Amino acid sequence: MMTVAYAASGQYKKAYETFSGDVKIKDSIYSFQNKMEIARLETKHETELKNKDLAIRDKQGKINKLTVDVKRSERIIYIISIALLLLLVSLALRWLYVFRRSNSRLRKEKSDHLSLIQKQSENIHSQGEMLDEIATLHAHSVRQPVASILGLTGLFNNKNLADPTNKEIIDGITTMAHELDYVIKDIVRKENEIRKNS
Numbered sequence: 001m002m003t004v005a006y007a008a009s010g011q012y013k014k015a016y017e018t019f020s021g022d023v024k025i026k027d028s029i030y031s032f033q034n035k036m037e038i039a040r041l042e043t044k045h046e047t048e049l050k051n052k053d054l055a056i057r058d059k060q061g062k063i064n065k066l067t068v069d070v071k072r073s074e075r076i077i078y079i080i081s082i083a084l085l086l087l088l089v090s091l092a093l094r095w096l097y098v099f100r101r102s103n104s105r106l107r108k109e110k111s112d113h114l115s116l117i118q119k120q121s122e123n124i125h126s127q128g129e130m131l132d133e134i135a136t137l138h139a140h141s142v143r144q145p146v147a148s149i150l151g152l153t154g155l156f157n158n159k160n161l162a163d164p165t166n167k168e169i170i171d172g173i174t175t176m177a178h179e180l181d182y183v184i185k186d187i188v189r190k191e192n193e194i195r196k197n198s
Contacts, residue, residue, distance in 0.1 A: 092161040099170055106177055113184050120191050142187075145180035149173050 003022060006015035152172045157163040 088162050095166065095170065096161060102170075102174065102177070109181065116184075116188065120187070141183045142180060145176040145183065148176040149180070152176065 003015045003019040006012070006018055152169045155165070156169050157166055160166075
């Protein structure tokens with residue numbers, strides 16, 4: 001405003017000096033405002049960078065924690081898998097042991113019974129038709145469990161002893177063996193009765 005007043009009164013030099021002073025003040029105020037704005041933007045930028053850095057560190061911490069948790073879980077799964085594998089192997093070995101022991105007993109019983117049957121067959125020939133009829137009846141009774149045992153042993157999975165059906169097969173063999181044992185004991189009992197009666 002002073003510049004206009006000096007220019008109107010003809011004092012151009014004073015008007016120019018006032019104008020130059022006004023321009024310098026405006027430039028200085030504008031420069032100061034720009035510097036303040038730049039400082040504010042730089043502070044905002046640094047704050048955003050720090051926030052982003054904190055967020056990245058937080059996410060990295062979470063990732064590291066998840067990685068540790070995953071590795072711990074993998075170790076636990078690995079240990080449990082090994083324990084289960086050892087358990088399965090021990091069960092398979094136990095079943096194999098029981099099967100072999102049972103098989104050994106069956107062979108011994110079979111041998112004993114074959115010896116007994118041989119002695120009985122000598123007596124049967126001397127006792128006639130009644131003993132032939134009893135022997136025929138019991139031969140069929142013995143054949144059924146033996147055929148069942150043979151059929152079950154054919155189904156036994158030797159390649160995978162942990163196969164769940166193997167336990168059912170072993171249970172079936174045991175049942176048939178008991179049935180065979182019962183039939184053979186019945187034959188012996190009847191033979192003893194026949195011997196007592198003859």
